Amino acid sequence: MTTTTVRLPPAQPPGTVLGTAPAIAESADAYRASGGYGATTGPGELLAHLAASGLRGRGGAGFPAAVKLRSVRDRGGHPVVVANGEEGEPGSAKDRWLLRARPHLVLDGLARAAAVTGAARGFVYLSDPAAGESVRRALAEHPPPLPVEVVETDHTYVAGEETSVVRRIDGGPALPTAKPPRPFEQGVGGAPTLVSNVETLARIALTAARPDLRDTIARSTLVTLSGGPVSPLLTEVPYGIPLRALADRYGNPGAAGALMGGLFGGLVDADALDLPLEPDALIAAGTALGCGAIHFLAPGRCPVTTAADAAAHLAAESARQCGVCVSGTAAVGKALYGLAAGTAGPDTADSLDRWARGLRGRGACGLLDAAAGIAGSLLRSFPHLVRSHLAAPCPVCAGAAPADGRHRLTVAVPVVAGAPVPARPPRPAPSPTPFPLPALKGTP
Amino acid sequence: MKLLLDSTRCQGYGLCQEPAPDLVELDEWGYARLITLVVPPGAEDEARACAESCPNSALRLEG
Numbered sequence: 001m002t003t004t005t006v007r008l009p010p011a012q013p014p015g016t017v018l019g020t021a022p023a024i025a026e027s028a029d030a031y032r033a034s035g036g037y038g039a040t041t042g043p044g045e046l047l048a049h050l051a052a053s054g055l056r057g058r059g060g061a062g063f064p065a066a067v068k069l070r071s072v073r074d075r076g077g078h079p080v081v082v083a084n085g086e087e088g089e090p091g092s093a094k095d096r097w098l099l100r101a102r103p104h105l106v107l108d109g110l111a112r113a114a115a116v117t118g119a120a121r122g123f124v125y126l127s128d129p130a131a132g133e134s135v136r137r138a139l140a141e142h143p144p145p146l147p148v149e150v151v152e153t154d155h156t157y158v159a160g161e162e163t164s165v166v167r168r169i170d171g172g173p174a175l176p177t178a179k180p181p182r183p184f185e186q187g188v189g190g191a192p193t194l195v196s197n198v199e200t201l202a203r204i205a206l207t208a209a210r211p212d213l214r215d216t217i218a219r220s221t222l223v224t225l226s227g228g229p230v231s232p233l234l235t236e237v238p239y240g241i242p243l244r245a246l247a248d249r250y251g252n253p254g255a256a257g258a259l260m261g262g263l264f265g266g267l268v269d270a271d272a273l274d275l276p277l278e279p280d281a282l283i284a285a286g287t288a289l290g291c292g293a294i295h296f297l298a299p300g301r302c303p304v305t306t307a308a309d310a311a312a313h314l315a316a317e318s319a320r321q322c323g324v325c326v327s328g329t330a331a332v333g334k335a336l337y338g339l340a341a342g343t344a345g346p347d348t349a350d351s352l353d354r355w356a357r358g359l360r361g362r363g364a365c366g367l368l369d370a371a372a373g374i375a376g377s378l379l380r381s382f383p384h385l386v387r388s389h390l391a392a393p394c395p396v397c398a399g400a401a402p403a404d405g406r407h408r409l410t411v412a413v414p415v416v417a418g419a420p421v422p423a424r425p426p427r428p429a430p431s432p433t434p435f436p437l438p439a440l441k442g443t444p
Numbered sequence: 445m446k447l448l449l450d451s452t453r454c455q456g457y458g459l460c461q462e463p464a465p466d467l468v469e470l471d472e473w474g475y476a477r478l479i480t481l482v483v484p485p486g487a488e489d490e491a492r493a494c495a496e497s498c499p500n501s502a503l504r505l506e507g
């Protein structure tokens with residue numbers, strides 16, 4: 001497997017999530033020295049800054065953070081906040097990198113989200129053991145103003161879906177449930193629950209530290225770039241940068257297109273690389289930024305192989321709860337495999353089109369939508385390739401060995417060196433006290 | 445009134461379609477697909493019969 005390389009930006013602008021030393025786990029002292037854990041921005045003020053900057057969630061759906069915070073706060077009761085660090089997209093490494101390298105930035109954001117919503121209890125939800133170790137060390141180093149528990153899960157495509165998160169924290173399997181209710185209505189232990197992606201929380205903490213930079217913070221994003229010919233890259237870019245410029249910067253000039261947003265944005269062709277990396281512009285063009293994972297199609301690779309790889313991944317990762325998802329992902333996977341392997345029947349294009357339109361919104365979570373999107377986007381972006389693959393077997397696909405494809409989309413998490421651990425007595429373990437808990441004291 | 449389908453419960457028995465052909469169709473594998481989320485006025489009885497017909501309680505009414 002290839003290793004993700006983290007490129008350090010040459011100049012260190014303040015207010016970046018990558019920070020000044022992406023390859024080293026940040027200590028509490030270093031985080032404080034950068035302006036973290038400060039008390040200058042109160043919860044009300046912070047919420048106003050987030051509303052003004054329009055910060056969007058970075059887990060994939062891109063929902064405005066301020067709206068989400070407000071809906072949890074306005075439900076009343078004893079809300080719960082969850083830092084969601086379980087990234088199921090195979091092409092994304094940013095969330096696990098963030099927890100490994102900058103746990104304090106995330107925990108600061110979590111405490112601030114708790115202060116905004118009135119939550120008295122927090123969780124960090126993750127699957128990566130190195131991330132878990134980093135977060136536990138950070139919690140001991142700088143005890144948060146509310147009890148925060150680390151909940152571990154198995155790494156699957158759907159484990160980070162917000163209803164899976166709630167179910168797992170409540171002691172169940174990490175599998176999605178039918179919606180409604182959504183977690184903000186009824187989440188952990190039945191309480192209104194904010195399930196927030198860790199990068200979103202990091203940007204909330206950065207906004208609190210540097211409200212003057214709020215717009216830059218809201219309009220930048222971590223991206224995981226892969227697809228070859230060079231090894232994957234984790235970096236941070238401003239919204240608006242053309243996808244083509246991103247492909248150049250990554251080291252894949254002349255990309256034939258891309259698989260966007262993890263597996264959620266589907267395939268786009270080379271012309272679409274003129275689009276700006278901007279959530280609304282991408283949605284309007286029928287694709288999506290999602291979690292910021294972009295797999296550029298290297299020249300010399302066939303997009304049909306990539307579509308087959310993606311569908312194989314989704315079929316294998318179906319949580320097998322919804323009959324329609326089991327049947328639908330298997331059907332799409334088999335058809336695309338057939339297309340790549342040169343064994344597809346003449347009705348394949350019609351079937352793919354029917355599934356692309358008929359499977360959307362049918363499963364309890366978005367996995368089935370992603371499979372429908374892969375089928376539909378291949379037909380839309382590369383119709384000539386679908387035709388040519390039906391006419392004759394594709395030598396490029398044959399060379400890529402379509403059968404072992406799904407791992408070609410997986411990137412490795414960048415290695416982060418451990419920070420020196422200052423000698424401090426460990427804090428007592430956070431007690432899983434039942435509600436109600438003492439009111440928040442605010443972020444120290 | 446809304447008709448909601450819990451896909452995790454739908455086993456593809458297909459029993460819901462007969463009492464409510466205007467609200468539910470069955471896909472190529474026999475799983476239910478809602479034709480409309482909001483039950484049109486006048487179709488409330490149909491929606492109720494539809495929800496009751498599912499042996500696995502995959503369908504429910506809201507509002």
Ligand code: SF4
Pocket residue numbers: 158175176317318319320321322323325326362363364365366367368451452
């Ligand atoms: S849509 Fe698929 S992955 Fe999602 S809950 Fe249903 S079976 Fe599981």
Ligand code: SF4
Pocket residue numbers: 453454455456457458459460461474475476497498499500501502503
């Ligand atoms: S009767 Fe129930 S299980 Fe059968 S298709 Fe309808 S909703 Fe699904």
